Amino acid sequence: MTTGGRGRVGEWIERRLAELGELEPVSLAVRLTCVYLVTKPVDVWYLKLGLVTLGIVGLVAPRLDASRALWLLVAFFAAWRLLVERWVADNHIYLFAYWCLALFLVLNVPEAARQRALALNARWLIGLAFLFAVLWKGVLSPDFVDGRFFRSTLLTDGRFRDLTLLAGGMTPQDLQANARAVAQVRQGRQAEAELIEPPRLKRLATAITWWTLVSEGAVAVAFLWPGVGRLIRGLRHGTLLLFAWTTYAFATVVGFGWLLVILGVSQCEPRERAMRLAYLATFFVVFAHQVVPWTTNLVHWLPR
Amino acid sequence: MKSDPPLVDSSERPPRWAFLACGVLVGVAVLQIVIAFTTELTPWKGGGFGMFATSDTGGNRQVRAYEVFDDGERRLSLPRRDPLRRVMLNHPTEQRIGAYANALAARLERRRSGLQAVRVELWRASFDPATGSYRSEPWHEYLLELQRPVAPAGARK
Numbered sequence A: 001m002t003t004g005g006r007g008r009v010g011e012w013i014e015r016r017l018a019e020l021g022e023l024e025p026v027s028l029a030v031r032l033t034c035v036y037l038v039t040k041p042v043d044v045w046y047l048k049l050g051l052v053t054l055g056i057v058g059l060v061a062p063r064l065d066a067s068r069a070l071w072l073l074v075a076f077f078a079a080w081r082l083l084v085e086r087w088v089a090d091n092h093i094y095l096f097a098y099w100c101l102a103l104f105l106v107l108n109v110p111e112a113a114r115q116r117a118l119a120l121n122a123r124w125l126i127g128l129a130f131l132f133a134v135l136w137k138g139v140l141s142p143d144f145v146d147g148r149f150f151r152s153t154l155l156t157d158g159r160f161r162d163l164t165l166l167a168g169g170m171t172p173q174d175l176q177a178n179a180r181a182v183a184q185v186r187q188g189r190q191a192e193a194e195l196i197e198p199p200r201l202k203r204l205a206t207a208i209t210w211w212t213l214v215s216e217g218a219v220a221v222a223f224l225w226p227g228v229g230r231l232i233r234g235l236r237h238g239t240l241l242l243f244a245w246t247t248y249a250f251a252t253v254v255g256f257g258w259l260l261v262i263l264g265v266s267q268c269e270p271r272e273r274a275m276r277l278a279y280l281a282t283f284f285v286v287f288a289h290q291v292v293p294w295t296t297n298l299v300h301w302l303p304r
Numbered sequence B: 001m002k003s004d005p006p007l008v009d010s011s012e013r014p015p016r017w018a019f020l021a022c023g024v025l026v027g028v029a030v031l032q033i034v035i036a037f038t039t040e041l042t043p044w045k046g047g048g049f050g051m052f053a054t055s056d057t058g059g060n061r062q063v064r065a066y067e068v069f070d071d072g073e074r075r076l077s078l079p080r081r082d083p084l085r086r087v088m089l090n091h092p093t094e095q096r097i098g099a100y101a102n103a104l105a106a107r108l109e110r111r112r113s114g115l116q117a118v119r120v121e122l123w124r125a126s127f128d129p130a131t132g133s134y135r136s137e138p139w140h141e142y143l144l145e146l147q148r149p150v151a152p153a154g155a156r157k
Helices: A003-022 A025-039 A045-060 A068-085 A093-109 A110-139 A150-156 A158-167 A172-186 A199-225 A231-248 A254-265 A272-291 A294-299 B015-040 B083-090 B094-109
Strands: A192-194 B063-071 B072-075 B117-128 B133-145
Touching: A025 A045, A025 A068, A025 A093, A025 A192, A045 A068, A068 A093, A093 A110, A093 A254, A093 B015, A110 A199, A110 A254, A110 B015, A110 B063, A150 A158, A150 A172, A150 A192, A150 A199, A150 B117, A150 B133, A158 A172, A158 A199, A158 A294, A172 A192, A172 B117, A172 B133, A192 B083, A199 A231, A231 A272, A272 B094, B063 B094, B063 B133, B083 B094, B094 B117, B094 B133
Parallel strands: none
Antiparallel strands: A192 B133, B063 B072, B063 B117, B117 B133
8 A cells, every 4th residue: 555545544534533523422422322223132023123223214314313203212112122121131221221211301401401411311320320230249249249259150150261261270171170060050960069169260259359349339439429620520431441441351241331332422522532532442342352252362372 | 519510612401301311220220129139039130230249140040840740750841042931030929930830831731641730940059159069959849730630642532
């Protein structure tokens, strides 16, 4: 590629980034939410049809993306989904429904107060969600603070396989033996099975337990703190992005990760371009964490 | 308490109804805590943000079912992707276990002769930190006796 070609590409990227930086927060929020609608799976076919169709309409018809009617329908379908799946839906399905309701209400607020309503809704939804998460982990749960939950999870939940191999002192053979033992117990072939648990895994479980409590607690405090200054705004963005980067590298829950990014970026004014770009990069990174098996590759590459 | 400055060049305050979603979040989360403590709802579900807070998840709850005949019982192979089963494991109630047993019976009655009853067991697995072992314990049991036991194959018209 010639220097001129690189120049044109560079200019094109710069123009696109400038356009992105100039997008009104409401426009950015609804567009990203439409991406979420189109790409996240819904089990019930008629709800999937409704939500995906509305997301596509929002993406391909820019004049409709901030239409009150569109977001009333999205909020309606999201609420219907919650009613149908209320005992099996993950937490982010609930948070998504609240966000859709918030977007619809924000679009009904007079223009002059709209961006502020959007930012405050996003801020409080994040703060409250993390407050309840910390309440469950730190106070209500009988087995989180003492480290039992993460010990059990690292040993029995396949989603944390790479983390236990990378930092828990386990070998693939240990993991296989544990998985077999767990399957035997769950299938009722034996009542009890002793699991292989290296001392390093106990230390890892303790570290994750406290990191989770501290990082989630920091997000809750930062977002619910009624501060107005640059410092508290920086803390909000910093704690949320740090949580997203550290959590979704291992817990590949794209739905929750994306939603937090959408709520986070909705609090950025157009002039906070760098922060907006950091959130948009995180949107991509959360997705990349799921499709690129980097931790698995790391496990293979690292000398044992 | 100071409030946030406006994000745009206006000081207009949004109306309170614009924050209804935050109120709904708090209401549902408080209700979920009450339901989780008064019934057997797993803290992971119900909108209370209790995911990754406890090992008492739907994944650590198992269902086993048996078809009961005059001469004994046989364990059934159960489909994993069954919505009724998912709801029952996350929030088991007598009514839901009964409905699950009824659904199994309805499926079996068409092809099993001599079927007397359907028995459903729920088990709960947990990790014992003292011994480092994983174990499963019986938790609920439900026996659905069929009012008109299915006649042996030879007696059927």
